[in-house]
Amino acid sequence: MKELNKVEFKKEVEDYLKVLFRKSINEADDQQKFQAVAYAVKDFIVDQWMATHRTYEEQDVKTVYYLSMEFLTGRALGNIIINLKGNQAIKDAIEELGMDLDVIEDQEPDAALGNGGLGRLAACFLDSLSTLGYPAYGCGIRYKYGMFKQVIENGYQLEKPDDWLKYGNPFEIKRPEYAVEVKFGGYVAIRKDECGRDKFVQENYQSVRAIPYDLPIVGYNNNVVNTLRIWDAEPIDTFNLDSFDKGDYQKAVEQENLARTICEVLYPNDNHMAGKELRLKQQYFFVSASIQRAVMKYMEKHDDIRKIHEKVVFQLNDTHPTVTVAELMRILMDEYNLSWDEAWDVTTKSCAYTNHTIMSEALEKWPLELFSRLLPRIYQIIEEINRRFVLQIQAAYPDDNSKVEKMAIIYDGQVKMAHLAIAAGFSVNGVAKLHTEILKHQELKDFYEMMPEKFNNKTNGITQRRFLLHGNPLLAQWITDKIGDDWITNLKHINELSVYADDELSQKEFMNIKYKNKVRLAKYIKEHNGIEVDPRSIFDVQVKRLHEYKRQLLNILHVMYLYNKLKQNPGMDFYPRTFIFGAKASAGYMRAKSIIKLINSVGDVINNDASINGKIKVVFIENYRVSNAEIIFAAADVSEQISTASKEASGTGNMKFMLNGALTLGTMDGANVEIVDEVGEENAFIFGLSSDEVIAYEHNGQYNPRDIYNSDADIRAVLTQLVDGTYSQGNFEEFRDIYNSLLDGQGGRPDMYFILKDFRSYAEAQERVEAAYKDEKKWARSAMLNTAKSGKFSSDRTIEEYAKEIWHLDKVKVEVTDAD
Numbered sequence: 168m169k170e171l172n173k174v175e176f177k178k179e180v181e182d183y184l185k186v187l188f189r190k191s192i193n194e195a196d197d198q199q200k201f202q203a204v205a206y207a208v209k210d211f212i213v214d215q216w217m218a219t220h221r222t223y224e225e226q227d228v229k230t231v232y233y234l235s236m237e238f239l240t241g242r243a244l245g246n247i248i249i250n251l252k253g254n255q256a257i258k259d260a261i262e263e264l265g266m267d268l269d270v271i272e273d274q275e276p277d278a279a280l281g282n283g284g285l286g287r288l289a290a291c292f293l294d295s296l297s298t299l300g301y302p303a304y305g306c307g308i309r310y311k312y313g314m315f316k317q318v319i320e321n322g323y324q325l326e327k328p329d330d331w332l333k334y335g336n337p338f339e340i341k342r343p344e345y346a347v348e349v350k351f352g353g354y355v356a357i358r359k360d361e362c363g364r365d366k367f368v369q370e371n372y373q374s375v376r377a378i379p380y381d382l383p384i385v386g387y388n389n390n391v392v393n394t395l396r397i398w399d400a401e402p403i404d405t406f407n408l409d410s411f412d413k414g415d416y417q418k419a420v421e422q423e424n425l426a427r428t429i430c431e432v433l434y435p436n437d438n439h440m441a442g443k444e445l446r447l448k449q450q451y452f453f454v455s456a457s458i459q460r461a462v463m464k465y466m467e468k469h470d471d472i473r474k475i476h477e478k479v480v481f482q483l484n485d486t487h488p489t490v491t492v493a494e495l496m497r498i499l500m501d502e503y504n505l506s507w508d509e510a511w512d513v514t515t516k517s518c519a520y521t522n523h524t525i526m527s528e529a530l531e532k533w534p535l536e537l538f539s540r541l542l543p544r545i546y547q548i549i550e551e552i553n554r555r556f557v558l559q560i561q562a563a564y565p566d567d568n569s570k571v572e573k574m575a576i577i578y579d580g581q582v583k584m585a586h587l588a589i590a591a592g593f594s595v596n597g598v599a600k601l602h603t604e605i606l607k608h609q610e611l612k613d614f615y616e617m618m619p620e621k622f623n624n625k626t627n628g629i630t631q632r633r634f635l636l637h638g639n640p641l642l643a644q645w646i647t648d649k650i651g652d653d654w655i656t657n658l659k660h661i662n663e664l665s666v667y668a669d670d671e672l673s674q675k676e677f678m679n680i681k682y683k684n685k686v687r688l689a690k691y692i693k694e695h696n697g698i699e700v701d702p703r704s705i706f707d708v709q710v711k712r713l714h715e716y717k718r719q720l721l722n723i724l725h726v727m728y729l730y731n732k733l734k735q736n737p738g739m740d741f742y743p744r745t746f747i748f749g750a751k752a753s754a755g756y757m758r759a760k761s762i763i764k765l766i767n768s769v770g771d772v773i774n775n776d777a778s779i780n781g782k783i784k785v786v787f788i789e790n791y792r793v794s795n796a797e798i799i800f801a802a803a804d805v806s807e808q809i810s811t812a813s814k815e816a817s818g819t820g821n822m823k824f825m826l827n828g829a830l831t832l833g834t835m836d837g838a839n840v841e842i843v844d845e846v847g848e849e850n851a852f853i854f855g856l857s858s859d860e861v862i863a864y865e866h867n868g869q870y871n872p873r874d875i876y877n878s879d880a881d882i883r884a885v886l887t888q889l890v891d892g893t894y895s896q897g898n899f900e901e902f903r904d905i906y907n908s909l910l911d912g913q914g915g916r917p918d919m920y921f922i923l924k925d926f927r928s929y930a931e932a933q934e935r936v937e938a939a940y941k942d943e944k945k946w947a948r949s950a951m952l953n954t955a956k957s958g959k960f961s962s963d964r965t966i967e968e969y970a971k972e973i974w975h976l977d978k979v980k981v982e983v984t985d986a987d
C-alpha cells in the first residue's frame with residue numbers, strides 16, 4: 168500500500184486550485200477547496216484503480232455485475248480518505264493549508280442516487296466488495312437529479328430538485344470510448360443475414376447513446392479500487408444531416424428528447440410501483456448498456472460466448488433490472504447466433520435475483536401494451552420464456568390449473584417481473600431470515616414448491632467503515648484502544664468488547680462518548696431546526712423513509728398520548744425524552760406527507776408548552792440523508808424499528824443504530840429478529856403482534872380497530888385530538904384522513920398496519936425503556952453489548968455469503984507497481 172505523503176499532497180491541492188480555478192489557496196472558496204482536495208485524492212487512487220483492473224485482466228477473474236437502479240453512496244471524499252487510511256496525513260496537510268477537513272467534507276453534495284434501504288444496501292455492498300478484494304462492477308444510472316431535497320415549510324414537506332452535479336463531480340471519469348447504442352420502439356422484422364439465416368431485427372426504432380461514467384470504489388487499505396459505472400444518455404447524433412435530408416426532422420427531435428429525459432431524475436418512490444413508461448425506459452436503458460458492455464468485455468479476452476457464465480454473474484437488485492434476462496437472451500441469439508436452448512442455458516447460469524419486499528404495491532407488473540410497444544424484441548423473447556415456463560408448470564402440476572394463473576410470467580394483460588426473475592434466475596434470495604421464510608411459505612410459496620433449490624437467505628449488512636469509523640470517530644477510537652483495529656475489516660472481532668460490558672469505567676467511557684455525540688447532534692438540530700434539545704434526555708430516534716408500514720404514526724400517536732398524561736399529571740415521574748424523526752415521503756404519497764405534517768404540528772405544540780418544562784421534545788430533522796444519518800446514528804439511545812411485523816423485509820438502519828450502541832425498540836420483524844438473537848431479548852425492547860399473527864389477521868379479517876377505540880379511553884382521546892383542532896389550530900380537517908385510515912380505512916380495511924392493535928404493547932415497551940434508562944449502569948451495559956454483538960451485521964459478512972454461495976468468486980490481491 169502506497170503511503171500518502173503530506174508534503175506532496177499539499178502541493179497537489181495548490182496545483183489543482185490553480186489549474187481548475189486560477190486561484191491561490193487564499194482566494195479560493197470552500198467549494199473550490201473541496202474540488203481541489205478531491206482531485207488530489209483522486210490522483211492518489213488512480214494508480215490503484217488501474218492496478219486493480221490490470222490484475223483482473225491478468226488473472227482473468229470472474230466478476231459480479233451488481234445491477235441496480237439505485238446506489239445511495241452519499242459523500243465520497245471522507246469515505247475514500249478513511250479507506251486509504253489517509254486520515255492523518257490528509258488532515259495534517261489540510262490543516263497546514265489553513266483548512267478544516269470537516270468543513271471541506273461538508274462541501275460535497277451527497278450522491279443521492281437512491282431512495283432508501285435498497286439503494287444504500289447497494290452502496291454498502293460495493294464498499295465490502297472492494298474491501299474483501301472481489302472483482303465487481305456496480306451498474307446504474309447517472310441521474311441528473313437524485314433524491315429530492317426536502318424542505319419543511321410550516322410543517323409541510325416541499326420537494327426541491329437535487330442538483331448534485333452543479334459543480335461537477337470530481338471523482339467521476341467519463342468513458343465515451345465505451346458508449347453503446349440502446350434501442351426503443353419500432354417493430355421486429357425477420358430478415359436474412361449474410362449467411363441466409365433468418366434474423367430478428369428491430370426496425371424503425373428510436374435510439375440513444377449510453378455513455379458510462381466511472382466512479383472509484385476504494386477498498387480498505389488493500390489497493391483494490393472497483394468501479395461503479397453509471398450511464399448517461401446522449402442523442403445518437405444531434406440533428407444529423409441525414410435526418411434532415413430524409414425529412415426525418417420529427418424523429419431527430421424525438422430522439423433528442425428521449426436522450427434528454429431518460430436520466431433526468433430518480434423516481435422518488437420506495438416500495439411502490441408507479442408504472443410510468445419513463446421508468447421502464449430507464450430500466451432497459453441501463454440494463455441494455457451494462458449487459459452489452461459486459462458481453463463485449465468478455466469477448467475481448469475469450470472466444471466462446473457459451474462460457475460467459477464462468478466469468479460473469481449478474482445480480483439483480485430487486486426486479487427493477489429484470490429485463491436483463493431477456494436482453495442477455497437477445498444478445499446471445501440475435502448477435503451471437505446461439506440457439507434458444509444454448510442462450511437459455513447461459514442466461515439461467517448467469518442471473519440471480521434478490522427480493523426486497525413483500526408489499527404487493529411494490530411488485531412490478533407492466534401492461535403488455537406498454538411493454539411490447541416500448542421493447543418489441545424483448546417482449547417477444549419474454550413471451551417465449553413464458554410459453555416454455557407455462558409448459559413446465561403444467562408438466563409439474565398436470566391437475567392444477569390454478570398454478571399457471573398464479574405463476575405465469577405473462578397473465579391478465581401484464582408482464583410480472585418477479586415471476587420472470589424467478590423463472591430465469593438460478594438464485595432467489597430474501598434479505599433476512601424471517602423475510603426469506605415468508606417468501607418461501609407465503610408470497611412465493613408456489614415457486615418455492617416447484618423450485619426449492621433456488622431459494623436462499625442473505626441477511627443484509629452495513630459497512631462499519633462508514634457507519635462507525637467515519638460517522639463515529641470517538642467510539643471508533645475507543646474501540647480500537649480497547650481491542651485493536653481488526654474490527655475495521657472483520658467486525659466479528661467487535662465481540663471482544665463484551666468483556667468490558669460489566670466494567671464500570673468502560674461503561675462510563677462508553678456513555679461519555681454517547682453524550683458527546685448527543686451534544687454534536689444537539690448542535691446540528693439547533694443550527695438546522697432552531698430547537699434547543701437537552702443531550703441529557705433520552706434520544707429516541709426513528710429515521711427512515713416515511714411509509715405507513717414503518718409506522719411513524721404509531722410513534723407520534725404515542726407522543727401525543729404521553730403528552731396528555733404529563734398534562735393530566737404534571738408531577739408524574741418522567742424521564743426527559745427527545746423524540747427525533749427524519750423521513751422523506753414520496754412526493755405523491757399524500758398520507759405520508761400528512762404524517763410529516765402531524766409530527767411537525769405535534770412538535771410545535773409540545774415544544775412550545777412551557778408547562779411541561781421541556782420534558783418532551785419532538786424534532787423533525789429536515790432532509791434526512793446519508794451524510795446527516797452518520798451523525799444521527801452515533802447519537803441515538805433508542806432505535807425505533809416498529810414496522811408492522813412481516814412488512815419490513817430486513818431493515819438496515821436497525822443495524823447502524825445497534826453498531827453505535829443504541830437499544831432497539833422494535834417488533835419481531837425483518838432483521839430485528841436476528842438482532843435480538845445476537846444481543847439477547849434483555850438488551851432490547853420487543854413488542855407487538857408477531858408476523859404469524861399479522862398474517863393470520865390478514866387472512867381471517869377479524870380485527871376491528873373500533874373495538875379498541877371504544878374500549879380504550881386514552882387511545883380515543885388521542886384519536887379525537889386528530890380531528891378536534893388540538894394540533895391544527897382549529898382546523899378539523901387537517902388530519903381527518905389519518906383519523907379515517909385508522910378507523911374506517913379504505914375498501915373496508917381500516918388500520919391495515921395494526922397501529923391501534925399494537926398501541927398498548929408499544930406504550931408498555933416505552934415504559935420499559937424509561938425504567939431501563941434510569942438504571943445508568945444497566946443501560947450502559949446493554950448499550951455496549953449492542954455494539955459488541957453487532958458483528959454479524961457487517962456487509963462484509965453478507966458479501967462473503969453472496970460471493971461463496973451465489974457468485975462463486977475468488978478474491979484478488981492487488982499490488983501497485985511502477986507500471987501503474
Ligand code: NBX
Pocket residue numbers: 282283284285286288436437438439440523524529598627815816817818819837
Ligand atoms: O430494502 C428495502 C426494504 O424495505 C428494507 O426492509 C430492506 O432492508 C432494504 C434492503 O434490502 N426496500 C427498499 O428500499 N425499496 C426501495 O427503495 C424501492 C425503490 C423503488 C421501487 C421499489 C422499492 N420501485
